[in-house]
Amino acid sequence: MASVQCVKCGKEEEPITDTLFMGKLETEIKTKVCKNCWKQWEGMRVMVINEYQVNLGEESGRELVKKQMRAFLNLGESTDTSKLQANYKPPQ
Numbered sequence: 001m002a003s004v005q006c007v008k009c010g011k012e013e014e015p016i017t018d019t020l021f022m023g024k025l026e027t028e029i030k031t032k033v034c035k036n037c038w039k040q041w042e043g044m045r046v047m048v049i050n051e052y053q054v055n056l057g058e059e060s061g062r063e064l065v066k067k068q069m070r071a072f073l074n075l076g077e078s079t080d081t082s083k084l085q086a087n088y089k090p091p092q
C-alpha cells in the first residue's frame with residue numbers, strides 16, 4: 001500500500017483516503033499529511049472554531065481556520081497559535 005511522507009509527524013504513514021472537500025488544498029494535504037495527523041487536525045479544528053469563535057459563514061472565518069490548519073500541519077504557514085497551545089489537550 002502507498003504511504004505518505006508526512007510533514008507533520010515526520011514519518012512515513014498511511015495516507016488520507018477520505019475526500020476532504022478542501023478544494024485546491026486537497027492534493028497538497030494528501031501528498032504531505034498522513035491520516036493520523038489529519039485526524040488530529042479534525043479535533044483541533046473544533047477547538048479553533050470555539051477558541052476564536054469562528055463564523056464559518058464568513059470568508060474571514062474560513063480563512064482563519066485554513067491558516068490555523070496550515071500552521072498545525074506544517075504546511076508552510078506561520079500564524080499565532082499561542083492561544084491554542086495554551087489550551088491544547090492531547091486526545092486521550
Ligand SMILES: [Zn+2]
Pocket residue numbers: 006007008009010011013033034035036037038
Ligand atoms: Zn503524520
